[in-house]
Amino acid sequence: MFDPHLWRRQFPILERKVHGKPLVYLDNAATTQKPLAVLDAERYYFEHFNANIHRGVHALSQEASEAFEGAREKVRAFLGAAHVEEIIFTRGATEAINLVAQTWGRTHLEAGDEILISAMEHHANIVPWQMLCEMTGARLKVIPMDERGVLLMDQVDHLLTARTRLVGITLVSNALGTVNPVVEIIRKAHAAGARVLVDGAQAVAHVAVDMVALGCDFFVFSGHKLYGPTGIGVLYGKKDLLTAMPPYQGGGDMILQVTFEKTTYNQIPYKFEAGTPHISGAIGLGAAIDFVRSVGLENIAAHEDRLLQEATERAQRVNGLRIIGTAPGKASIFSFVLEGIHPHDIGTILDSEGVAIRSGHHCAMPVMDYFHLPATARASFALYNTLEEVESLFQAIERVQKLFLN
């Protein structure tokens, strides 16, 4: 039996109090807390073998290089990628998407081409494509959704045309929690001759993925939503695609040979990793992956589903509470509004009870527009959250209503 209380001990921050109340951290979709294993791994690196990686002949540099490349291998295994060189370290999912847009995108799109995304994308999977459209004259098209937050899959067939070059799709919606049918989307997109980028930022801490089975062309995620550090993320790309793509940024480490006349670029993945990378971050991410695997993603997912189910059922008993995002398949996200009370006010009052949630548009303004809402309140669960904390959330919600509606 999965016991979150056991794992909570690995997260020292969860012991702190906020405004005199025990912290109930339910803003995991924004960033997760970090276990001791991650904190220790980063600290150990700085205390024992801090050095710049690659090319250093001294012991520390070699140890740092091994740890950094070891983290890359951990990411490969976690994603089920075929080749370790298909794993590129970035600052996060956002940078990974921008990398694809600015390298693959600029060399593969021209005026009249189309990029297809969904109605529930995070701004990070909208804006880089809009920028690419401005540069190339390509057009952005959108797969619509229904009022539950389920994509209208029957529209995909006619939205995919001979001009569709790329489909950008989130695996899990950060604003609604919807788990999208990416396997079907990838199949349809490939049949239409389009490449597919899957945004896994909101998914990887909740849903197991396998690049070979999924068959997507690109996959991105951020370390900090997977119990790892901020400032480190991953771009997975199919080897042949990455090899053919031009570099993203120029600088050290991404070259083989430089003269003032000509530069020969390094092989993948280094071609896309100009400059000194976030070494401690990559090592921390590797430790986070080890941690998640030791807990077991399927255990985590089952536990979070239980919390989500409890919250969903509990919500039925709250007058004026409306859940935003009611897809049959959801992961971790409980987005809601209260009649007559703005989410921002909910956020402040919940905070006074020690309950940390997010209120706002969740970097998904088109989703808010669809539901005609300025914002929602969002609680999001992680492996260390408990049923007692779900109850604390609802007690705090009741306090909000008491304060506002009396």
Place this chain on the structure above:
Amino acid sequence: MSDLRDLYQEVIFDHNRHPRNFGPLPGANRHADGFNALCGDKLSLNLKVEDGIIQEARFEGSGCAISTASASLMTEALKGRHEAEVAELFEGFYHMVKGEPYTVEMGKLAVLAGVSEFPARVKCATLAWHTLNAALHQADQPVSTE
């Protein structure tokens, strides 16, 4: 954190539930839109200014309790004031919600002083004022609190 009641005073609840001067203003000669990217609040402000005196001030939009009450209280405070007084009043208000010393007489606006204990909510309280500033200076672009 201070008591929530310092922030959510009865006057603020009252202005949130029954905002004053809410709705369109036919014959307005000053207008601006404000936007708080943090929480998605949108506010549209219309003024009727004659000989430098603000005769009418009305607003529309959706926002949290703090931004709605602030806009409501602001429109009340503006009526009959000379444009030239506004900058000083805004400055005083801004210092008040930031918890800094101020010398301007705030009148009813003083109920928003509790915002200073909640730094994340300063933008909510000042959105209407930034929009007012834009309206009086006839800015073309919607203003943002960012």
